[in-house]
Amino acid sequence: MSLTRNHKGHILAGGGLSEPSVSRLIIYKRLLLELAKKGTHSVFSHQMARRVNTSPEQIRRDLMGIGSDGRPTRGYQVLELEKRISTFLESARPEPAALVGLGNVGRALLAYAAGRLPSLRITAAFDINPVRISHPIYGCPCHHARDMARVVRENGITAGILAVPGSAAQAVANELFAAGVRNLLNFADARLQVPAEVFVDHVDIGVSLEKFAYFARRNSSAPE
Amino acid sequence: MSLTRNHKGHILAGGGLSEPSVSRLIIYKRLLLELAKKGTHSVFSHQMARRVNTSPEQIRRDLMGIGSDGRPTRGYQVLELEKRISTFLESARPEPAALVGLGNVGRALLAYAAGRLPSLRITAAFDINPVRISHPIYGCPCHHARDMARVVRENGITAGILAVPGSAAQAVANELFAAGVRNLLNFADARLQVPAEVFVDHVDIGVSLEKFAYFARRNSSAPE
DNA sequence: TTTTGTGAAAGAGTTCACAGCC
DNA sequence: GGCTGTGAACTCTTTCACAAAA
Secondary structure, three states: OOEOOOOOEOOOOOOOOOOOHHHHHHHHHHHHHHHHHOOOOEEEEHHHHHEEEEEEEHHHHHHHHOOOOOOOOOEEHHHHHHHHHHHHHHHOOEEEEEEOOHEEEEEEEEHHHHOOOOOEEEEEEEEEOHHHHHOOOOEEEEEHHHHHHHHHHOOOOEEEEEEOOOOOOEEHHHHHHOOOOEEEEEEEOOOOOOOOOOOOOOHHHHHHHOOOOOOOOHOOOOOO | OOOOOOOOOOOOOOOOOOOHHHHHHHHHHHHHHHHHHHOOOOOOOOHHHHEEEOOOHHHHHHHHOOOOOEOOOEEHHHHHHHHHHHHOOOOOOOOOEEEEOOHHHHHHHHHHHHHOOOOEEEEEEEOOOOHOOOOOOEEEEEEEEHHHHHHHHHOOEEEEEOOOOOHHHHHHHHHHOOOOOEEEEOOOOOOOOOOOOOEEEEEEEHHHHHHHHHHHHHHOOOOO
């Protein structure tokens, strides 16, 4: 195979967008939906830039990646642009995903996904705590972790979201891979060992907090 | 003033480490503590690299930033290196911080910070829901949001952590700035407008989920 | 020989600057 | 005049490759 991946494992080849560009496009999409709701029909790159704290050039560059369609002195059509971004970022059907771990983080994810997440649908959740799986949460059926492999396999789920303690993360991940999961979003504070063909992304709240502390300190001790 | 900041607002000047480097150093520190607990005394860059999914060169480069002290064919002293990283990342006293919002995300942050977070100490939490603030959580005193400005000012808190709904984020942020907060870590799904002297960092779970969906799809539809 | 520290090269991402369009 | 799209320049980050150390 030997796919073109960047150093973090993201596949960029074939019209692929870079990771920072994808992040920003998601934010632009949000802004455009907000503007549309307010009845705004068109918008300039410098107006968008002010709202999301970037430069107009950055925005135009990002939009190039999905085929810009702005017009000089007229700007971009809000709804049209939003649709264009969505087409690039989302598939026709949301990817079914399994969520493992229904602690605070897991529940926060379910709450978010239940509302507005067109690209991913959490179709099954798992935990080992019986009280957490006694009834569906935000409409998502909750199972005991012992049934995980079976449910994942039966539903052909290929995406997993890990919100378990770091100490359990690798074991759960291995079980998911064995059940056919090829994409994993890991919220646990542990780096995972994964087979070459699986894509992993990490959201490490502990790292975020410590990194923030580092730069905050540098900002605080900076000259006024 | 005119400080040397990168495009994301991080202050890098004066022996400062880059953002990705700081993130990785935090992860190395974790690994070193784990190794120390197991009784490992020394480690090579390629051993660390395997454990955290990077290259040995990347690790050596990062360690250069804090003054490498490895020895050829002997590697790095585990405890010594851990201490060196900590000295760079952490201050003598943890930065006092205010947490606003005690929903799932806020509670997850408190749980994390209560355990192992040497660089930041959440000294006060706020919410508008009376049941959430009826008693301390993980030892952290919880107040009604109406007392926020007063408590923040009285305790000289300059760091804020926002875990409120996106719709409330800007208003709460403004109140925090007025009360003297100069550093803000924002978990809400909203981009904030902030004064020039404040440092903001964003952890946007919604963006993480959608970004994951995008790259997961590209991985799934990639040739086997 | 193995492994470190680091200059130099390569690669990725951002910003500049301007021609062309409205 | 004002704004977009984009080549070119620039900056930041990673990887290569190798001299020096053990």
